[in-house]
Amino acid sequence: MIKRLKKLIEESTRLAVVMHQNPDGDAMGSALALYEYANDSGTSATVISPTPINENLLWMPHSEHIFIFDETLQSHQKQLQEFDTVVFVDHSSDGRNGSVSDYLTAPTEKRVFIDHHPSPNLEVAIAISEVESAATCCVLYEIFVALNAHISKTMGTCLYTGIITDTGNFRYGKGMAQLFRITSELIILGIDKEQVTQQIYYSNTENRLRLLGFVLNEKMKRVGNHAAYITLTEQEISSLNAKYNDTEDFVNYPLTIKDVYISAIFIEKDDYIKISLRSRVEFDVNLLARNHFNGGGHQNASGGRFYGTLQEATDLYSKNII
Numbered sequence: 001m002i003k004r005l006k007k008l009i010e011e012s013t014r015l016a017v018v019m020h021q022n023p024d025g026d027a028m029g030s031a032l033a034l035y036e037y038a039n040d041s042g043t044s045a046t047v048i049s050p051t052p053i054n055e056n057l058l059w060m061p062h063s064e065h066i067f068i069f070d071e072t073l074q075s076h077q078k079q080l081q082e083f084d085t086v087v088f089v090d091h092s093s094d095g096r097n098g099s100v101s102d103y104l105t106a107p108t109e110k111r112v113f114i115d116h117h118p119s120p121n122l123e124v125a126i127a128i129s130e131v132e133s134a135a136t137c138c139v140l141y142e143i144f145v146a147l148n149a150h151i152s153k154t155m156g157t158c159l160y161t162g163i164i165t166d167t168g169n170f171r172y173g174k175g176m177a178q179l180f181r182i183t184s185e186l187i188i189l190g191i192d193k194e195q196v197t198q199q200i201y202y203s204n205t206e207n208r209l210r211l212l213g214f215v216l217n218e219k220m221k222r223v224g225n226h227a228a229y230i231t232l233t234e235q236e237i238s239s240l241n242a243k244y245n246d247t248e249d250f251v252n253y254p255l256t257i258k259d260v261y262i263s264a265i266f267i268e269k270d271d272y273i274k275i276s277l278r279s280r281v282e283f284d285v286n287l288l289a290r291n292h293f294n295g296g297g298h299q300n301a302s303g304g305r306f307y308g309t310l311q312e313a314t315d316l317y318s319k320n321i322i
């Protein structure tokens with residue numbers, strides 16, 4: 001499979017590396033490392049994002065070359081038809097890359113995904129799906145090793161970013177033995193671990209921290225004995241001069257309460273409510289997202305959308321977790 005992937009990349013003249021919407025460190029890390037690998041192999045690659053990139057990831061190597069797809073532009077729609085080969089990274093289910101899939105014309109035989117999410121359903125010729133890996137960046141690292149590829153320090157930096165962001169800095173996720181082995185190999189390679197840590201964990205804006213204060217004080221509710229949730233509207237976010245992206249990771253805060261095991265955040269957007277779900281027990285929030293919130297993800301971290309009011313969304317959540 002990996003040899004076929006290598007051949008596909010080498011034979012491609014225009015390779016698209018597609019990330020999911022609101023790309024996180026793992027989507028960015030795997031896409032940008034693959035971008036460098038492909039370009040080093042003589043293939044012209046482009047990383048495509050269905051939505052703008054969160055400011056806190058714009059320091060990542062090669063991120064200045066990312067193509068931010070805008071569906072309203074015909075020129076962008078046309079550009080997607082120019083790619084002969086496509087690799088989807090860090091997602092493998094329909095709808096996760098917005099409308100990018102709708103405009104790509106590369107045939108199925110020239111499509112690949114590299115991922116670690118359960119229940120893939122994208123139609124591809126090569127499906128690399130490692131649900132036991134903590135991050136797509138781990139899966140990609142193993143691919144590079146199998147291909148005997150040169151892993152540069154910048155590639156290593158990208159991969160390490162995905163590793164720490166998908167595991168909450170080594171706190172959770174599957175495949176811990178693999179994760180620490182790969183991390184050790186990346187450190188031996190000479191990546192600047194401190195620089196990544198600084199960029200990810202010491203880059204809050206004051207507005208974001210004040211929004212967090214407001215959220216924890218006013219917007220966090222307990223439900224039942226072991227769950228909590230947060231609600232937030234875009235208006236509340238902008239009234240504190242913060243941005244939607246500033247809410248990333250807020251959902252994890254209720255889980256740090258001693259007896260809270262399930263957490264959610266509901267953010268009212270223009271025409272739907274964006275939901276993030278987390279658990280730190282067996283309780284499967286992936287199923288909750290799939291069954292009730294038009295989404296999916298992993299057992300302990302998932303997300304989705306709800307079409308209705310905030311009240312209806314939180315009622316549905318409360319009903320299904322108690």
Ligand code: 5GP
Binds near residue numbers: 276
């Ligand atoms: P987050 O809550 O950080 O946006 O996402 C957590 C996890 O849930 C990620 O692994 C992501 O892939 C998955 N996820 C988030 N939103 C959606 C969604 O709308 N649909 C699906 N299928 N998965 C989602």
Ligand code: MN
Binds near residue numbers: 026134135136166
């Ligand atoms: Mn991931």
